[in-house]
Amino acid sequence: ASRTHVDAAPNARFISGGTDILGEIKEGILEVDILVSLAGLSGASEIISSDLGLEIGALVTLARIASDQSIVETYPVLAQAAESVATPQIRNVGTLGGNLCQRPRCWYYRSPLFDCLKKGGETCFASDEGNKYHAILGAENCHIVHPSDVAVALLALDATVVVSNASGDRQMPIGDFFVSPDVNMLAENVLEPGEFVSKVKIPQPSSGTRSVYLKAKERQAYDFALSSVAVSLEVRDETITQAHVALGGVAPVPYSVPQVDSELTGQKIREVDVQAIGQLAVKDAQPLSDNSYKVRLTASMVARAVSRLISE
Missing domain, CATH: 3.30.390.50 (CO dehydrogenase flavoprotein, C-terminal domain)
Incomplete structure (x- = not known):
């Protein structure tokens, strides 16, 4: 799909590697009418290095990020973060864009037995018990933690996220791409319907x-x-x-x-x-x-x- 509208179906979603969204569908958390593949999206599988820095397409796999020599040498924090994700099999399929856009792993959110705040309910069940893996910073009503490793590295690198739809692109500092539950309880990022992450830009680091x-x-x-x-x-x-x-x-x-x-x-x-x-x-x-x-x-x-x- 190249800048494909997903407005045609009310519950359409983009998919790249599918390691997270397919799990949500199987767990009954997400109902989807149509999955629109981003495979073949122009430039989305490229890593481009220049004097200004690095551009990484959203469909570049985590395995490739972890092993790309220009990233390993110039942005080791990013290569190390990508290498830390899951298993080699998942890194071979999982993509940069998918890793940034994955949903929380909170067991209350992932369980069909709990109608938590993140699913439109009225209670954060982690507030009282069973919260070993939950947030200690920046949480108010909902205590999820964001699961992305590469996002943390990109934040330290002052990266910029490029978001696209059928009409064009917009970009923002990566810190502005994510939203906390107190801003939007039902989402973790600023993507609007029909939008997807198309690339990430990282500035060239200075010597030293x-x-x-x-x-x-x-x-x-x-x-x-x-x-x-x-x-x-x-x-x-x-x-x-x-x-x-x-x-x-x-x-x-x-x-x-x-x-x-x-x-x-x-x-x-x-x-x-x-x-x-x-x-x-x-x-x-x-x-x-x-x-x-x-x-x-x-x-x-x-x-x-x-x-x-x-x-x-």
């Missing part, structure tokens, strides 16, 4: 930029993040001149921590207190009954990520 992605999960393979962190630092003359830290697995959207960015910027790398930086990242945390471990885990991971980069 280094980046890393760390992910904690219960099992070695095929698990979503308990917590994850993406860090990009620009270092010149032993001084951090720019910092971007993003968190995953802990909030309803990929989560920026600007207070950490500000604290790191301008510091000599030999003088950075990584433990204090880790604590600063979670200072606004509001854990639920079963997930206070995420506060300690996330602080530790931020400290580890920053420590790794300033030791390079």
Whole structure:
């Protein structure tokens, strides 16, 4: 499909790799009249490198992102995030656009037994119990966490998302692409009917930029993040001149921590207190009954990520 209207059917949806949307259909969460394939969409399977940076089409697979040499060398945080997703089989099928647009993995949302807020109900069942995997930051009424790994890396890289429909394109900083439940309870992003993610743009990093992605999960393979962190630092003359830290697995959207960015910027790398930086990242945390471990885990991971980069 090339810029195909999905307005012809009230419950039409675009599909690329299908690893998430097919699961929603099978679980009875999503009713679809028509699935419109994006296969063959012009330019959507390309990775284009230039002096301005990188453009990655929405249909590029996670496996290709993880192994592409230009990404591995220039944007290691993104390659590492893509490599961390699920299993090799899923990475060979799952796409960049699909990973950004996947729905929550919250077991109350995914279960037909619970009519939760995210499905138009009146209760977030995670508020009281069974919330081991839920949000500790940025959540009010609904405590989902956004499941995308690559979104966290792209947030640390100041990426731009290009959204398309039959009429044309619009683009936005990746942080503006996602919406929290308190803005729109029934959606996780700004896509309107008939729109799809067509590509992602990443600016060319300056010399001295280094980046890393760390992910904690219960099992070695095929698990979503308990917590994850993406860090990009620009270092010149032993001084951090720019910092971007993003968190995953802990909030309803990929989560920026600007207070950490500000604290790191301008510091000599030999003088950075990584433990204090880790604590600063979670200072606004509001854990639920079963997930206070995420506060300690996330602080530790931020400290580890920053420590790794300033030791390079």
